[in-house]
Amino acid sequence: MGNFSRQMRLSSALLKRLQSQRRTVAAVNVSGSRSFTTTEGHRPTIVHKRSLDILHDPWFNKGTAFSMTERDRLDLRGLLPPNVMTSEQQIERFMADLKRLQLSARDGPSDTNSLAKWRILNRLHDRNETMYYKVLIDNIEEYAPIVYTPTVGLVCQKYSGLFRRPRGMYFSAADRGEMMSMVYNWPADQVDMIVVTDGSRILGLGDLGVQGIGIAIGKLDLYVAAAGINPQRVLPVMIDVGTNNEKLLDDPLYLGLQEHRLDGEEYIAVIDEFMEAVFTRWPHVIVQFEDFQSKWAFKLLQRYRNNYRMFNDDVQGTAGVALAGLLGAVRAQGRPMIDFPKMKIVVAGAGSAGIGVLNAARKTMARMLGDTEVAFESARSQFWVVDANGLITEARENIDPDARPFARKVKETERQGLTEGAKLVEVVQQVKPDVLLGLSAVGGLFSKEVLEALKGSTSTRPAIFAMSNPTKNGNGHVGHSNQANNMFLFPGIGLGTLLSGSKIVSDGMLQAAAECLAAYMTEEEVLQGIIYPSISRIRDITKEVAAAVITEAIEEDLAEGYREMDARELYKLNQDEIRTYVMNNMWSPEYPTLVYQKD
Ligand SMILES: NC(=O)C1=CN([C@@H]2O[C@H](COP(=O)(O)OP(=O)(O)OC[C@H]3O[C@@H](n4cnc5c(N)ncnc54)[C@H](O)[C@@H]3O)[C@@H](O)[C@H]2O)C=CC1
Numbered sequence: 001m002g003n004f005s006r007q008m009r010l011s012s013a014l015l016k017r018l019q020s021q022r023r024t025v026a027a028v029n030v031s032g033s034r035s036f037t038t039t040e041g042h043r044p045t046i047v048h049k050r051s052l053d054i055l056h057d058p059w060f061n062k063g064t065a066f067s068m069t070e071r072d073r074l075d076l077r078g079l080l081p082p083n084v085m086t087s088e089q090q091i092e093r094f095m096a097d098l099k100r101l102q103l104s105a106r107d108g109p110s111d112t113n114s115l116a117k118w119r120i121l122n123r124l125h126d127r128n129e130t131m132y133y134k135v136l137i138d139n140i141e142e143y144a145p146i147v148y149t150p151t152v153g154l155v156c157q158k159y160s161g162l163f164r165r166p167r168g169m170y171f172s173a174a175d176r177g178e179m180m181s182m183v184y185n186w187p188a189d190q191v192d193m194i195v196v197t198d199g200s201r202i203l204g205l206g207d208l209g210v211q212g213i214g215i216a217i218g219k220l221d222l223y224v225a226a227a228g229i230n231p232q233r234v235l236p237v238m239i240d241v242g243t244n245n246e247k248l249l250d251d252p253l254y255l256g257l258q259e260h261r262l263d264g265e266e267y268i269a270v271i272d273e274f275m276e277a278v279f280t281r282w283p284h285v286i287v288q289f290e291d292f293q294s295k296w297a298f299k300l301l302q303r304y305r306n307n308y309r310m311f312n313d314d315v316q317g318t319a320g321v322a323l324a325g326l327l328g329a330v331r332a333q334g335r336p337m338i339d340f341p342k343m344k345i346v347v348a349g350a351g352s353a354g355i356g357v358l359n360a361a362r363k364t365m366a367r368m369l370g371d372t373e374v375a376f377e378s379a380r381s382q383f384w385v386v387d388a389n390g391l392i393t394e395a396r397e398n399i400d401p402d403a404r405p406f407a408r409k410v411k412e413t414e415r416q417g418l419t420e421g422a423k424l425v426e427v428v429q430q431v432k433p434d435v436l437l438g439l440s441a442v443g444g445l446f447s448k449e450v451l452e453a454l455k456g457s458t459s460t461r462p463a464i465f466a467m468s469n470p471t472k473n474g475n476g477h478v479g480h481s482n483q484a485n486n487m488f489l490f491p492g493i494g495l496g497t498l499l500s501g502s503k504i505v506s507d508g509m510l511q512a513a514a515e516c517l518a519a520y521m522t523e524e525e526v527l528q529g530i531i532y533p534s535i536s537r538i539r540d541i542t543k544e545v546a547a548a549v550i551t552e553a554i555e556e557d558l559a560e561g562y563r564e565m566d567a568r569e570l571y572k573l574n575q576d577e578i579r580t581y582v583m584n585n586m587w588s589p590e591y592p593t594l595v596y597q598k599d
């Protein structure tokens with residue numbers, strides 16, 4: 001746990017430093033509050049378009065905030081109402097519109113309400129990206145649940161009706177052989193982050209086919225808001241290989257390929273072609289795999305992780321967040337960290353997320369026990385896994401190979417008064433676990449009965465992690481703000497990988513991210529049972545996680561540098577300098593001065 005305690009020691013000094021820096025940034029904003037054009041001394045942005053083309057371009061548009069000189073320079077005079085607004089005025093006007101909805105909704109928040117908010121925000125996204133991200137960043141706690149889970153799930157489900165302006169790229173089974181040239185249809189020469197889905201398991205909502213693009217867009221919104229990835233350098237991607245959702249196959253309004261999903265070698269060939277194409281055009285891009293059914297999630301991860309800069313968020317991001325929570329639970333019980341390998345953990349759900357968590361937790365326990373084969377073997381006996389068919393034991397027929405290492409031995413199960421397929425409530429009654437973790441996509445699984453059974457836990461303070469999405473179908477966890485969600489980690493994993501220049505996302509880098517999140521909470525907070533921070537701190541958390549990922553990449557000799565920061569310079573940085581490096585590379589929603597130049 002070297003890394004872990006080092007992070008802990010650093011955190012209070014770091015916090016002070018960050019606070020003072022935040023004040024500096026705030027001061028700049030206040031003094032420059034005429035508009036977003038706080039750009040004196042900043043290099044202008046060169047654009048190759050003028051007039052209406054700029055107003056229709058969300059990357060450059062400032063709407064009514066274009067100053068008079070800029071309007072002259074860019075042939076915008078007469079194309080906008082004459083009153084030049086400050087960015088604050090713009091946002092005030094926009095927010096009044098957004099809030100009006102809430103004020104006039106008599107019966108409180110509802111799906112309709114959330115969808116209406118999503119529409120208003122999406123329209124802003126379509127016309128002015130800078131302002132959109134400013135609204136999102138400044139109100140992240142309120143609007144993350146709209147642009148991200150749970151509302152984004154609803155948006156994906158209703159995508160055919162909501163679709164207006166395309167966003168991102170679509171590669172379909174019909175594009176085989178064309179992808180290498182298609183990637184050049186995207187206007188940006190630099191792309192840092194791609195989130196790709198095949199729509200086969202969107203949140204807990206099943207196969208949504210092409211409609212899954214919504215989750216890629218939502219995740220990238222968080223990359224911009226939390227990690228400060230430049231919005232001009234993100235690319236949401238949908239790989240449409242068909243759908244097995246019969247409803248969509250029959251729906252005349254469905255926007256994707258209306259054929260059954262490709263499978264086997266044909267499927268792999270499409271994904272291979274996509275990977276080759278994007279890495280050819282953008283060799284430094286990072287590809288985050290999102291919401292692939294577990295059948296493919298693990299296989300693709302194994303196939304690409306040693307050759308490409310990629311990771312699977314559901315398997316690896318979720319595992320890190322859960323691991324941070326599990327370590328937090330040990331602290332919350334007032335026990336020393338070294339007690340983690342003694343925790344009895346029941347996991348409901350053995351899909352990509354559940355198995356990812358189990359593997360990560362087992363590895364961490366084994367490391368704490370001396371990192372030997374024996375330790376690794378013995379760690380597996382701390383877990384009981386329940387899926388749709390109940391407790392998984394070695395007696396299970398056709399056991400999923402990924403779940404096999406966690407199948408309980410039959411004899412030992414009998415001794416515990418359990419059998420193959422035992423119900424969750426029975427498992428909880430007999431095992432008396434310290435932790436109950438839900439990643440099953442099924443609502444109401446942690447019933448009153450189950451929670452009652454957990455009272456018999458041998459732990460003084462058993463922990464429950466209800467991680468299934470969407471939370472509406474979920475397990476009674478109130479609110480979304482501190483749901484154990486992979487959003488605490490994936491933005492920092494992506495940013496840290498990008499800025500380190502590592503060619504792969506190593507296990508060590510993922511582990512460092514998880515340990516950093518675990519260390520982020522103070523002792524006081526953890527003892528109060530607050531295991532995850534508030535979403536309002538997401539930019540700060542992401543900064544920390546990114547710095548931890550870079551540090552680990554350096555330690556593993558994987559860092560190759562990024563832009564002006566070459567590997568040699570990077571290796572010389574101390575912890576504080578790494579944090580500053582991260583902060584300096586985070587994009588903020590400020591209007592740059594635009595200067596026109598002919599193509
Ligand atoms: N909070 C977060 O950050 C994340 C949450 N998730 C959520 O976790 C859930 C699972 O995701 P995946 O593992 O990728 O899905 P998956 O489809 O691969 O696996 C679902 C698993 O749940 C099991 N299951 C179904 N009914 C059950 C029941 N009644 N009792 C116990 N287990 C049952 C299935 O047998 C299967 O093993 C989804 O709701 C997803 O949205 C996934 C990733 C991240």
Ligand SMILES: CC(=O)C(=O)O
Nearest residue numbers: 203204291314469486
């Ligand atoms: C949060 C997330 O990635 C999921 O539910 O799939």
Ligand SMILES: [Mg+2]
Nearest residue numbers: 203290291314
């Ligand atoms: Mg996901």
